[in-house]
Amino acid sequence: MILDPVEALKQTSSKHLIPTAQPTSVAPIPTVVPDLPEYQHAHHDGKTTLWVVFVIMVIASAVFAGMAWRVPVSKRLYHVITTLITIIAAISYFAMATGHGVSYNHVRTRHSHHHVPDTYHDIYRQVFWARYVDWSLTTPLILLDLSILAGLNGAHILMAIVADVIMFLTGLFAAFGSEGTPQKWGWYAIACIAYLVVIWHLAVNGRAQAQARSPKVGQFFFAITGFTIIVWTAYPIIWGIAGGSRKMSVDGEIIAYAVLDILAKPVFGAWLLIAHAKIPEINTELGGFWSNGLSREGTLRLTDDDGA
Incomplete structure (x- = not known):
């Protein structure tokens, strides 16, 4: 019997003629998605808080x-210092609320991945540098109030104020410090x-001097200084x-610092001035240049009648 080659080809399965490979699964190719910068800044609540403060x-x-106008000039030392504290704070908050005392600190964080290169995330966070200017001016005035209240000598007052200014200036450097380096936390330390x-x-020298003035002054100094330190x-x-x-x-x-600033300045000032009116030991008078200015003998003479 003679077979037709065309029929024989039709009856043969194609899998015996053409070898095929088994399908294999392909793992997804790892990709790196570009990361957009993150901006951390104040919104409605923060801006409203700045205006309220x-x-x-x-x-x-x-x-x-x-309150200062109700007492003689010789007794206005605490009033003048305390008023300057809140005036400087008001200027600082106006600068922050209007956006003029603000800058951005750029921070780059690194993220490690398997089988792909590391990625970096850029963060731009608002830093209110006007706040540090405020603190560098107002906290020395607060220290001056407490130092005069305690009766500290000039050497201790100078050391306390210089340490205070260093504290806030290095805090500003830390706020703009680079991420991932010891620089930022070194300034903080x-x-x-x-x-x-x-x-x-304050706690050692100031308390001892205040107690030496009188028990009532020592008690008040301990209370208001403890409040300030907290x-x-x-x-x-x-x-x-x-x-x-x-x-x-x-x-x-912003809200956290606002609460602390209100406690440290208006509340502190009101407490101090009310106590100043009630405690005779701290209601002392200052004469000399503070009350009377330059005396007649200390003024500069522009003419000399004797030599005419």
Whole structure:
């Protein structure tokens, strides 16, 4: 029997004629998606808080100035210093609320991945540098209030104020420090050491001098200084959570600092001035240049009648 080759080809399965490979699965190719920068800045709540605190500082300044006019010039030392504190704070908050006392700190974080190159995430966080200018001017005035209240000598006052200024300037350097380097936290450590020097002058030297003046002055100094130290201790804690590790939003940072500033300035000032009116031992008078200016003998003579 003769087979037709065409029919024989039709009856043969194609799998015996053409070898085929088994299908294999292909793993997804790893890719790197470009990362967009993250901007951390104030929103409605934070901006509103800045304006509210500005108004509070203006009102406090007006109240303290009014209280100063009710006492003679010789007794206005605490009133003048305390009024300057809230005036400077008001200017600082106006600068921050209008966006003129603000800058951005650029932070780049690194993320490691398997089988693909590392990626970097850029973060731009607002830093309110006007706040550090405020603190560098107002906290020395607060220290001056407390030092005069305690009766500290000039050497201790100078050391406390210099340590205070160093504390806030190094805090500003830390706020703009680079991420992932010891620079940022090194500045923070210096600020904390300077703060301990300030506390030592207040808690040790200041308390001893205040107690020596009178038991009533010592008791009041212990209360208002303890209040101030507690409030001031909260500042570096907030900084570490907010500006240092960025665990707090910018709005949260603004609100936290606002509460502390109100306690440290208007509340502190009102407490001090009310006590000044009630405690005779601290209601002392200052004469000399503070009250009378330059005396007639100390003025500069422009003419000499004897030599005419």
